[in-house]
Amino acid sequence: MKYLKTRINKIIIAVLFCILPAGGLTACKGPAAPPAETNTQIPSESAAAEAAGTQENFSPEYPALTPERENSPTSDVSSENLPYDSETIIEEQSFSGMDLGDYRNVRFTTSLVTRDGQSHIRYSLVSGEETAYTFPDAYSSWHFEDTINFITFHDINGDGKKDVITSEQYTTGAGSEDARIFSMVRIYLNQGKEFLFAEGLSISIGNSLEVSDGDAYTAENVLSVLSEPAYCNFDGTDGWTKGEIESFAFLVKEDVLTDDREALSRKVRYPLHIVRDGSERQINSPEEFLENYDLILNLQVIYDVEGSETEGLFWNQNGVMLGTGAVWFGKTEDGTVKITAIPAEVQYCNPLNVD
Known part of the structure; x- marks a missing residue:
């Protein structure tokens, strides 16, 4: 499930023979x-x-x-x-x-x-x-x-x-x-x-x-x-670039797919507020993130990240969204890209109840 080779080959073929026009998501107008x-x-x-x-x-x-x-x-x-x-x-x-x-x-x-x-x-x-x-x-x-x-x-x-x-x-x-x-x-x-x-x-x-x-x-x-600034950050400055945002999304997905918990814990902005089983909790450090990893990354989150695209992502005033809302991230005050939210209530279809 790590990489959908068939889909990617179809994308390449479509690009080759249809010759897609120049384009892509350009949400913000910053200086070139x-x-x-x-x-x-x-x-x-x-x-x-x-x-x-x-x-x-x-x-x-x-x-x-x-x-x-x-x-x-x-x-x-x-x-x-x-x-x-x-x-x-x-x-x-x-x-x-x-x-x-x-x-x-x-x-x-x-x-x-x-x-x-x-x-x-x-x-x-x-x-x-x-x-x-x-x-x-x-x-x-x-x-x-x-x-x-x-x-x-x-x-x-x-x-x-x-x-x-x-x-x-x-x-x-x-x-x-x-x-x-x-x-x-x-x-x-x-x-x-x-x-x-x-x-x-x-x-x-x-x-x-x-x-x-x-x-x-x-x-x-x-x-x-x-x-190029391709994702807005709604604070009046230039947009976040395609390279920094989409490479971060790729690395987050890679961490989840390979179960690299420590690497993922370093990509989070703390404190991280989560709601699980109706209760609000605050995660204050990478160590606490690792202690509560299975709670934070429940099956809903994992399934959603595994099936996510990492290019042309949806964004709004809350940041950039991975999957259907499993992970939200964006640039923080120090200029680095970090995960800002990991909601549990994402819409993921699992009709076969696969664990």
Whole structure:
């Protein structure tokens, strides 16, 4: 129940062949987010660091790299000439001396891999001669074309940790005459020891950028979509951004699905007021939240979160709603996004009485 792959594939196909117009939920009119600057050529590692030092939105350690499409770094690598289940590191898209999450001074490697003759892209973190971490696979049913649109490292949800955002070009499996080239985005949210693939948020970028237009898939365009004020906060200031709100919703759902109680307890604004069995209670700390976890997250709440979408969420003066009202959240006084309410009386249909 964790991910509804069939539904997501249908969404991708609809985006590909219907070419949805640019749009999305834009509830607040705040000042447009400044575009993220990015290089237009693949520099060497030293040149990338030097060039990134002049970029306003990126520290020298985290350049935004966008290769020229005419000189794609993998254009001379043919999957037909590679052995079965092979892996070839793409040096031009691999970067040394990276600090990402709990991984220090590691090499971010981009590899072209083949499975059953089909090409895919794999990202990893390498320490010395050992692979310290391999990023979750994505879009394994699509055939990687030959172009990586960009790789960039940017904190999209304001938690102080650099997330990893990439974009690649793929082709449909409709045959040589009908095959179409399209672009997709991968958003990996930095959780310290692991990077979670925010699949829904990644795919929803296609609602704002035409997947058939490779030139639209640049770091600055993707970051502009993620940083646009898309949810009102009703206090007279700019709206909350798509990136920070929808990534938070994704992480809340992930915590519930994996029963990561401690992680969820850190996402709550205290005191948290709840009503259970007709009685009002106040939860004052993460420790108290954990002690009363099964009471707070009763089956109504869990079922509702499990079936929730995490993009294009409903919002009003109370904040942003996950599911049909199981969880409410929004920005707090210190600028962080927190859960503000977990009502029990949500409308969830459970006709089979599944526990």
